[in-house]
Amino acid sequence: MTDVADRLEELRDRGLHRRLRLVGGPQGPSVLLDGRPVLLLCSNNYLGLADHPRVRSAAADAANRWGAGAGASRLISGNMEPHRQLEERLAEFKRYEAALLFGSGYLANTGAIAALAGRGEMVFSDELNHASIIDGCRLARAEVFVYRHRDTEHLAWGLQRATGRPALIVTDGVFSMDGDVAPLESLAQLARRHACRLMVDEAHATGAIGPGGRGSVAAAGLSGEVDLVVGTLGKALGAYGAYVCASRELTEFLLNTARSFIFSTALPPPVVAAAQTALELLDSEPQRVQRLRSNAAVLREALAGEGLAPGGTETQIVPVAVGTAEQTMALSERLLERGVFAQGIRPPTVPEGSSRLRFTVMATHEATELREAAGLVGEAAREAGLSESTPVAA
Numbered sequence: 432m433t434d435v436a437d438r439l440e441e442l443r444d445r446g447l448h449r450r451l452r453l454v455g456g457p458q459g460p461s462v463l464l465d466g467r468p469v470l471l472l473c474s475n476n477y478l479g480l481a482d483h484p485r486v487r488s489a490a491a492d493a494a495n496r497w498g499a500g501a502g503a504s505r506l507i508s509g510n511m512e513p514h515r516q517l518e519e520r521l522a523e524f525k526r527y528e529a530a531l532l533f534g535s536g537y538l539a540n541t542g543a544i545a546a547l548a549g550r551g552e553m554v555f556s557d558e559l560n561h562a563s564i565i566d567g568c569r570l571a572r573a574e575v576f577v578y579r580h581r582d583t584e585h586l587a588w589g590l591q592r593a594t595g596r597p598a599l600i601v602t603d604g605v606f607s608m609d610g611d612v613a614p615l616e617s618l619a620q621l622a623r624r625h626a627c628r629l630m631v632d633e634a635h636a637t638g639a640i641g642p643g644g645r646g647s648v649a650a651a652g653l654s655g656e657v658d659l660v661v662g663t664l665g666k667a668l669g670a671y672g673a674y675v676c677a678s679r680e681l682t683e684f685l686l687n688t689a690r691s692f693i694f695s696t697a698l699p700p701p702v703v704a705a706a707q708t709a710l711e712l713l714d715s716e717p718q719r720v721q722r723l724r725s726n727a728a729v730l731r732e733a734l735a736g737e738g739l740a741p742g743g744t745e746t747q748i749v750p751v752a753v754g755t756a757e758q759t760m761a762l763s764e765r766l767l768e769r770g771v772f773a774q775g776i777r778p779p780t781v782p783e784g785s786s787r788l789r790f791t792v793m794a795t796h797e798a799t800e801l802r803e804a805a806g807l808v809g810e811a812a813r814e815a816g817l818s819e820s821t822p823v824a825a
């Protein structure tokens with residue numbers, strides 16, 4: 432039997448122990464954290480839609496009309512009008528034939544990968560893919576080849592060795608802890624050349640990049656060409672849940688084989704209605720995406736002005752490399768004392784030695800508060816003896 436107390440002690444010794452903090456109120460640009468006001472720089476409520484009045488009302492109305500929960504899996508009795516409507520809207524938004532809702536991004540990735548990559552087949556996965564993709568690979572009965580981050584030559588080498596075996600290439604569109612974008616044109620070319628499927632997780636790309644915030648696949652002009660596009664409803668769309676966009680045939684296949692779809696209760700109607708309204712707002716107010724992008728540029732530039740080297744490229748995810756888990760958490764605490772909340776990211780979320788502060792901006796931040804925050808980051812970093820940082824390894 433695992434000695435839980437020893438394991439917890441070990442996590443504490445290695446600076447890897449985690450605890451929950453309490454946020455008071457909705458996910459705005461500033462929040463009360465454990466009762467203290469702080470600037471929130473680690474929420475994925477990128478477009479400020481989680482607390483938008485219309486999104487809140489949609490959830491409340493749906494709760495009154497449809498109830499709080501769906502009562503069962505979609506395939507039992509949980510399939511309701513809001514689910515069908517949102518799937519139609521998502522497919523239209525992403526320019527795909529069909530969409531299938533899942534309980535969360537974690538469930539979409541684990542379910543889809545395990546369903547699509549069976550025994551005797553292969554999955555090719557970027558080494559910095561999100562944990563839910565890694566776990567999907569673990570659940571799949573296929574052989575897994577992990578290629579170096581964004582390294583299409585390494586991937587091509589792996590694909591060559593697997594010739595003839597059905598295969599799936601899977602990647603984050605925008606990498607969740609690094610903020611850089613996958614080389615989708617090259618991945619699509621390789622998928623075509625080797626006749627394998629390509630799956631892109633747009634958890635951090637939807638609402639953030641591409642025309643109208645349609646994501647990294649649309650930005651690369653590959654809508655419809657990438658076989659499966661996963662998106663989440665809990666980040667830029669401010670609600671909860673996820674979806675897979677694909678051909679009608681592929682979504683029907685997932686509906687019949689993805690265990691996380693089949694054996695899990697359908698999303699609650701208020702959440703589905705909230706996501707649908709958020710999607711409408713994204714469509715009608717594209718300036719939110721623009722504002723998110725300009726805020727990201729402001730923070731990057733201001734951090735660079737402090738002698739720090741923010742990673743990522745143009746996205747709203749702005750990592751600053753620190754080093755060990757202990758150093759990272761200590762810096763996060765120093766920042767908190769100054770009223771800035773940026774979460775320290777440690778193993779196993781990122782590789783050993785690459786712990787970092789991961790800043791995320793929102794469209795609802797003011798440029799001035801982002802510049803001020805960068806000044807405080809610089810001050811805290813100097814105080815911690817981290818005068819100049821190098822970009823997170825990419």
Ligand SMILES: Cc1ncc(COP(=O)(O)O)c(C=O)c1O
Nearest residue numbers: 535536537561563607634663665
């Ligand atoms: C790239 C990526 N995929 C999937 C997920 C999981 O999505 P969800 O939070 O909806 O489970 C996340 C983050 O949570 C993510 O960053």
